[in-house]
Amino acid sequence: MSTFTSRTNIVTGNHEWVFVDDEQFDYQQELARSAFADMLHDHERNVQYEKAIIKTIDTLSKTLNRIHVLDIGTGTGLLSMMAARALMKTTCSSRITAVEVFQPMAKIAKKCIEKNGYHDRIRVIDKRSTELDLETDLQGDQINMIVAEVFDTELIGEGALRTFSEACKHLTIDNDNLRIVPSRAIIYIQLVESPFLQEFHTLKNLSKDEKRIRIPLDCRHLAGDTIFDLNANEIRDRLRPLSKPIPVFHFNFKSVDDRNNFTEEKILENIQCESDGQIDAFVMWWNLDMDEDGEIQLGTIPSWCYDDKDKAQHIQWREHWIHGIYYPQKPKAVKANEHVNLYSFHDEYSLYFDVGSSPFPPRSFTPAFLSRSAMSGFNNDQRRQKYVEGLQKSFSNSSIHRCLYIGDGLLLPLLVLEMYPQIELIILESSNVHLVQTLKAILENSSSQLSYRLIPTFEKDHVDLEKIDMILSEPFFTKSILPWDNLHFYYLLHQQTQPLNMKLFPQKARIRCIALEFDHLHKIRSPVQQCCQLDLSPFDEQILEASLNVDAIVEPQSLFEYSSKKPTLSPIIDLIEIDFRKNYQDKLEKNHFDIPITADGICNGIAFWIDYQLEEDLWLTTGIETENDSWATYSKQGVHLLLKPLKMRAGMKLSINAGFDFHQGQFLFDTLS
Structure with missing residues (x-):
């Protein structure tokens, strides 16, 4: 029996089905990716x-x-x-x-x-x-x-x-x-102020005065209203609680209310706000009474809610149960001691919350057109500033009059139109029809003085590349999973027969890596061996076999959600540099690298990402922001978790092979030690 599996083809930019001659593949894939x-x-x-x-x-x-x-x-x-x-x-x-x-x-x-x-x-x-x-x-x-x-x-x-x-x-x-x-459960939420969490939910205007680009209200929540799963303990310094924990729903598992298909709706009145601020989001968690007396407890309470500081510091790390982030239909400014009403709803599988005054507007279940990380990419001030600096340098040359934009990102074309209304911008329509509709809605709501047009294809009757002074991209494509999947931009460039004589933005890319000692992330792939004095080795053997058979050697992770030891075990290493102007054709390049270890520790993972050169000496990263030594929130990174973590000392080297197959559009990697 044979089956197929899906992967992103960065040459075509599409998901494709890959033939796998293994009747157990689908089961093995589910096993390998499970959270057991x-x-x-x-x-x-x-x-x-x-x-x-x-x-x-x-x-x-x-x-x-x-x-x-x-x-x-x-x-x-x-x-x-x-x-x-x-x-x-x-x-x-x-x-x-x-x-x-x-x-x-x-x-x-x-x-x-x-x-x-x-x-x-x-x-x-x-x-x-x-x-x-x-x-x-x-x-x-x-x-x-x-x-x-x-x-x-x-x-x-x-x-x-x-x-x-x-x-x-x-x-x-x-x-x-x-x-x-367990016997019973309680779901809690807490009102929090967090501009950081809002970055994952609401598109911010490009300027305070909305001089040219104006984003309509119905285009602001492109990640939808579904839960944002997040380990809130890792962003404790980026949110501020505005209320005490609020018990919202109570469940007795012996007498679950199945009326109205397990739905429940309520308004909790007079919720007191503890301080001035703006309700940007709700953090949700739950707690279980494991026995009928409620003596034995188990839950996902955030670290800041513990009175015992020592317990808060040693809170159980887990990936299978984290915290749910929900958003009000509109952020609400509040004063200390002000009372607000909380609307709460659940159906059989999901939750919904809003805050304000009764009557509440109808529940809004907006579908997701963009990922949370893509929303953060549009809003992130540091990323925006890099693009502003790059555009200012690029357009300092007055010979640039007509530009072509390629990609699914909304930020860069809107920035160009906001900053340089005299430039004619041609936008290649995304394959994501929802993004095309959104972009059109934003542009139609903006200044009538903007000079732009959308084209469906590269064909000459739509655009003459010989008359294009500059091609721009973020690069970002909604079908991308790993950081280098966005190199689809490179392949679109070299599908054209005309020489690339125009200016390119970005000009180059480089794939980089660093050796890390994760505090906890490696556990998702670690063998269990014994659990509560019970031998689970048959599970380890089956999972390991499934993972070796079907898992990619590098997987996507949002590393800002996972702590690792400081300092890092190694410096950042450059593996591959790609000049977008060059055509690498069917080149396959794979080289040996020794990663120098600069700190003692246990190497259990290697992180990979891609940087883009916007202008000379101006690079935009999708990995570590060197300015504040933190991981970019607007892109997932690639992670290789070592099957056998290595004890390392400063002065040692970690040997790897890495490269790129330009014909297949595949990043190549394996460890040697």
């Missing part, structure tokens, strides 16, 4: 679940002769094995049914359960819990204990409400004798 390993590295999660399981079984065993545990979404079988271990200490007869809809994971669960000697106590069924039949699947043996970890960043995004509701209705004994781990 990250969950299993979550020590706090595992410990609190086991504490609650032991306590619940101990409580039930005092009144019941038989305990039947249902483990929903068993994964590796970890929670089922915890239950089996606890049940062995009771005199009750017992049975454990573990369900896992993802068949490759169900097979792994069976192997882990057998490895630990619990195969005669746990039955694994590979189907959804909502599809279980009491008679045929459970032989009429009703459940009196449910264990489930079916939560995501929003708590309910994986269908937790229906999962618990259906199990309680159709598979269990009466609720008085039923126990669920």
Whole structure:
């Protein structure tokens, strides 16, 4: 059996389907990209679940002769094995049914359960819990204990409400004798001021007076109204809480309200603001009562909400549960001690919030046309200033009258029209029709004195390149995933038969890298080995095999969300330089590099990115901003996580091979040591 997988072809700028002759590829890809390993590295999660399981079984065993545990979404079988271990200490007869809809994971669960000697106590069924039949699947043996970890960043995004509701209705004994781990949940939000978070949501004007370019209100929220998943602990210094934590929704998993298809809507009145500011966003998190007494807790509370500073500094890092960022329809200025009303809504899978005065406007569910990082790219002041400086240098030559813009970025063409209204700007329409519509709407809402036209193709009846003085690009294309995917700009240039005699902006690109010791990011690919004294090596073996078979050696990550040791282990190393004026044709270049290690540490990752030369001595980065030693927020970086982290000392070298296949448009990389 054969299958296909998708990748970005930077030569054509399109996603393409690549033939893979492996009947297991689709399963392996899902396994490799799953967050199972990250969950299993979550020590706090595992410990609190086991504490609650032991306590619940101990409580039930005092009144019941038989305990039947249902483990929903068993994964590796970890929670089922915890239950089996606890049940062995009771005199009750017992049975454990573990369900896992993802068949490759169900097979792994069976192997882990057998490895630990619990195969005669746990039955694994590979189907959804909502599809279980009491008679045929459970032989009429009703459940009196449910264990489930079916939560995501929003708590309910994986269908937790229906999962618990259906199990309680159709598979269990009466609720008085039923126990669920976890028992209850509360969703909290906090009102925060954060111009930084607003950068990921609302397009900023190019100038205060909106002299020429004016962005209409309905073009400002191109990333839509969906949740922005973010580890808010990493941006603590870029937000300011304006209220205390607000409990919004309460869920008792034994009695989930399934009226109106699990929807709930409420207005919380008189929420007090603690200080002056502007409500730019809502930070959302949740907390679980793991047992019915609420003695054992597990949640995603942000670090700044802890009274105990030591606990705040040692908060559990996790990737599978982070924080949700939501936005009001309009930011709202408030004063200290002012009271506001909070509108809150949830359906079966998602949440929505707004703040203001009643009546609230209708809920707005705007679809996403741009990524959050692309929104940040439009708004980032440092990036804007680099473009302004570059344009000022480029247009200091008065011989430039007619320019051509290529790419999906909105910032650069609008900046040119804002700064140089005398320039005729020809804009090659994006393949993203939504961006074309947005650009047209902005231009139609702007000054009538602007000189521009949009063209659908490069064909000569649309544009004569011999009459173009300058070609510009950010470069940015919405289909790009890794930083160098935006080199599609280079391929568009060299598809033309005319010589590139005009000025180019940017002129060159360089791919760079640095060796790092991540504090936590490497854990998403690290083997688990043992978890709570249970051997999960069958899981490690399967995940490692899947990753080696299907994963790209370099993956995209937004590194501003992940801390790493300071100082970095190495200086920045230049790997490849590309002059956009040169045609490299089918050249394949791969060279050996020794990365000098300048600090002691454990190298567990190498980060890659691309810089663009806008003008002589003026470079724009998509990686480390050297001015403030921080990662750019407006682009994902490429990351290679080492399968075996290396202990390094200053003076040592890390050997790699890196290069570029210009025919395929592929970055080439492998480690040597």
